[in-house]
Amino acid sequence: MEIDQCLLESLPIGQRQRLVRRMRCDQIRAYYEREKSLQRQQGGIKVRVPPTHRKKHHVRFSLADVVQDAIISHDDKEVLRLLKEGADHNTPISSGGSLLHLCARHDNVFAAELLIERGLNVNLQDEDLWTALHVACVCDHADVVLLLLLAGVNVLLQDVNGNIPLDYTSEGTETSYILRKHLEENGVDMSSMHTMKTQRSTTMLSDVRQLVTTGGSLNQANDDGVTLLHIACASGYREVVSVLLESGADPHPADNSFWTPLHLASKYGQTSIISQLLKHGANPTLLNCNQDKPSDIAASEPIVEMLLNAEENWLQRLKDPSAPLHSTDQRYDSGLHDLNTPVKNLNPLGLPISKRDSLLEKCAMFREAGGALSRQPSQDNVLDGPFSSGASKLEQVKLMPPAPNDDLASLSELTDSSLLYEMQKRFGNDQIYTYIGHILLLVNPNKELPIYSTLVSQLYLSSTGRLCSSLPPHIFSSAERAYHMMLQERRPQCFILSGESGSGKTEVCKHIVRHLTARSSPAGFALEPRMKHVSLDLSVCIMINNLSRMYTYMLEKSRLVHLLPHQHNFNIFHLMAEGLSPEEKSALYLNNVLAHRYVTETCSIYMYR
Numbered sequence: 001m002e003i004d005q006c007l008l009e010s011l012p013i014g015q016r017q018r019l020v021r022r023m024r025c026d027q028i029r030a031y032y033e034r035e036k037s038l039q040r041q042q043g044g045i046k047v048r049v050p051p052t053h054r055k056k057h058h059v060r061f062s063l064a065d066v067v068q069d070a071i072i073s074h075d076d077k078e079v080l081r082l083l084k085e086g087a088d089h090n091t092p093i094s095s096g097g098s099l100l101h102l103c104a105r106h107d108n109v110f111a112a113e114l115l116i117e118r119g120l121n122v123n124l125q126d127e128d129l130w131t132a133l134h135v136a137c138v139c140d141h142a143d144v145v146l147l148l149l150l151a152g153v154n155v156l157l158q159d160v161n162g163n164i165p166l167d168y169t170s171e172g173t174e175t176s177y178i179l180r181k182h183l184e185e186n187g188v189d190m191s192s193m194h195t196m197k198t199q200r201s202t203t204m205l206s207d208v209r210q211l212v213t214t215g216g217s218l219n220q221a222n223d224d225g226v227t228l229l230h231i232a233c234a235s236g237y238r239e240v241v242s243v244l245l246e247s248g249a250d251p252h253p254a255d256n257s258f259w260t261p262l263h264l265a266s267k268y269g270q271t272s273i274i275s276q277l278l279k280h281g282a283n284p285t286l287l288n289c290n291q292d293k294p295s296d297i298a299a300s301e302p303i304v305e306m307l308l309n310a311e312e313n314w315l316q317r318l319k320d321p322s323a324p325l326h327s328t329d330q331r332y333d334s335g336l337h338d339l340n341t342p343v344k345n346l347n348p349l350g351l352p353i354s355k356r357d358s359l360l361e362k363c364a365m366f367r368e369a370g371g372a373l374s375r376q377p378s379q380d381n382v383l384d385g386p387f388s389s390g391a392s393k394l395e396q397v398k399l400m401p402p403a404p405n406d407d408l409a410s411l412s413e414l415t416d417s418s419l420l421y422e423m424q425k426r427f428g429n430d431q432i433y434t435y436i437g438h439i440l441l442l443v444n445p446n447k448e449l450p451i452y453s454t455l456v457s458q459l460y461l462s463s464t465g466r467l468c469s470s471l472p473p474h475i476f477s478s479a480e481r482a483y484h485m486m487l488q489e490r491r492p493q494c495f496i497l498s499g500e501s502g503s504g505k506t507e508v509c510k511h512i513v514r515h516l517t518a519r520s521s522p523a524g525f526a527l528e529p530r531m532k533h534v535s536l537d538l539s540v541c542i543m544i545n546n547l548s549r550m551y552t553y554m555l556e557k558s559r560l561v562h563l564l565p566h567q568h569n570f571n572i573f574h575l576m577a578e579g580l581s582p583e584e585k586s587a588l589y590l591n592n593v594l595a596h597r598y599v600t601e602t603c604s605i606y607m608y609r
């Protein structure tokens with residue numbers, strides 16, 4: 001049944017409701033008929049059993065899924081049983097890689113040994129070409145590293161960034177020591193490794209020089225729009241950049257995602273290259289596909305400053321072309337200020353920039369987290385507020401790598417049992433946060449997890465507020481999003497924290513406030529004394545802004561019915577009495593707030609919590 005919208009709107013409300021209900025019934029009927037005909041086409045109609053006669057079905061998971069769980073939870077007997085029952089040890093895991101990668105990540109030496117005994121290839125590489133040894137090194141799981149070495153793993157296999165496992169160990173850790181010793185014993189000395197790495201930039205330099213002498217095109221782009229200058233800038237090859245620019249290469253070509261060499265150099269902290277590009281007239285105001293200028297994605301404060309000056313200079317020159325070209329600080333030309341990121345190990349022609357970009361974020365995340373292991377508290381206390389968990393906890397920062405089930409909305413199968421299964425799996429893995437689209441789900445771990453340090457807070461800082469695909473779900477990510485929405489929409493944002501008593505709302509509220517305080521002012525410590533009050537005010541603000549939702553979300557009804565002896569009242573009613581407009585009060589049936597029995601039971605004013 002189709003009805004003209006104007007006609008529908010002209011009908012009296014009762015008639016309109018009846019018509020709409022009929023239309024909805026028609027739609028549902030049509031839907032079921034279509035479903036039935038589809039089932040018939042696929043051969044066989046499923047007969048619906050009335051719910052009362054329905055058999056209770058047990059949900060069965062494949063052996064491959066169950067063995068993964070057993071590995072994660074270190075249930076060794078179960079792993080042994082499942083492998084004996086025929087669980088395929090070659091099954092790839094959902095987050096990529098083999099069961100051995102999973103063992104390496106969860107430090108399960110026993111299961112790793114079983115798998116190796118059954119013939120699992122220790123050199124298997126995941127889609128980013130990481131071996132289990134790469135994973136064990138990132139996680140600093142020395143026992144797994146030893147086991148893999150004994151099993152004959154190839155320690156020189158490179159991932160897509162050209163990094164060998166040793167590149168992912170942190171200086172001074174056991175894994176670093178074991179690997180270095182192993183390399184030495186096998187006749188690989190560190191200087192030849194260094195030569196192997198620098199070889200790429202040397203090769204590119206001689207190739208580019210030859211291209212220049214033969215008069216080849218320096219601006220030639222590949223299918224992704226990536227030019228030689230993009231590659232040299234992202235990889236930090238200063239000399240190659242210099243030859244290209246001196247020989248007349250375009251200083252600001254954009255690839256297919258509108259990234260310019262300046263964007264790449266800025267993102268990967270190549271300060272001296274930025275300086276070179278600016279001297280050769282690169283435009284610092286160009287936007288990439290994310291609407292970011294190079295200064296928006298800069299890796300450090302000095303780079304931001306340098307690029308902002310360059311932007312100003314660029315705009316001045318647009319108005320007055322005779323104004324001098326921006327000159328950068330001589331200090332940067334030496335390269336001493338370049339950030340030491342794994343980008344230097346990039347394989348120049350192997351991958352499109354966008355792919356490398358996401359991989360580098362993943363590397364940076366692990367590396368940053370690893371760096372915190374050895375960091376002294378005094379170096380990392382700038383933004384620590386009153387909610388910081390103390391110096392000792394700074395030493396244990398560990399974020400789980402992103403996984404396909406980070407967002408339940410993206411699962412191919414959405415049933416109660418699949419959702420519960422995924423949640424349980426994540427919980428067992430200490431992945432307490434999960435997205436469902438833009439909603440963030442938290443399962444209270446009831447134990448302290450090392451995921452709230454200043455370092456993690458900084459990792460989640462973003463210039464756009466968009467979810468970062470290389471970071472796992474986190475309350476800091478939602479706080480970032482709210483912060484950017486506030487700037488974009490220029491209006492207050494609110495968090496609705498819903499859950500039963502003890503589910504962790506107050507804790508989450510503290511983390512939100514802490515992250516926002518740190519992100520809104522680099523000198524976050526100035527706000528420290530006010531933090532407790534901010535937390536308190538935030539609860540109250542949420543209540544005021546969402547009064548209509550308050551009943552459902554913020555307070556349980558039982559707490560509003562009556563006051564216990566000596567119990568104080570909610571200050572929110574007094575605030576509402578003072579602050580709400582007559583219209584708002586009328587809409588909430590609170591024309592005379594102070595006349596209510598509940599409010600007059602006690603004369604003392606008390607702030608909730």
Ligand SMILES: Nc1ncnc2c1ncn2[C@@H]1O[C@H](COP(=O)(O)OP(=O)(O)OP(=O)(O)O)[C@@H](O)[C@H]1O
Binds near residue numbers: 504508
């Ligand atoms: N993210 C978390 N990590 C670790 N422990 C947590 C976390 N969230 C909550 N907890 C633990 O659970 C306890 C209860 O949490 P919280 O007080 O935040 O719950 P709530 O939802 O605010 O409860 P209520 O509604 O009763 O005020 C905390 O004291 C803390 O021990």
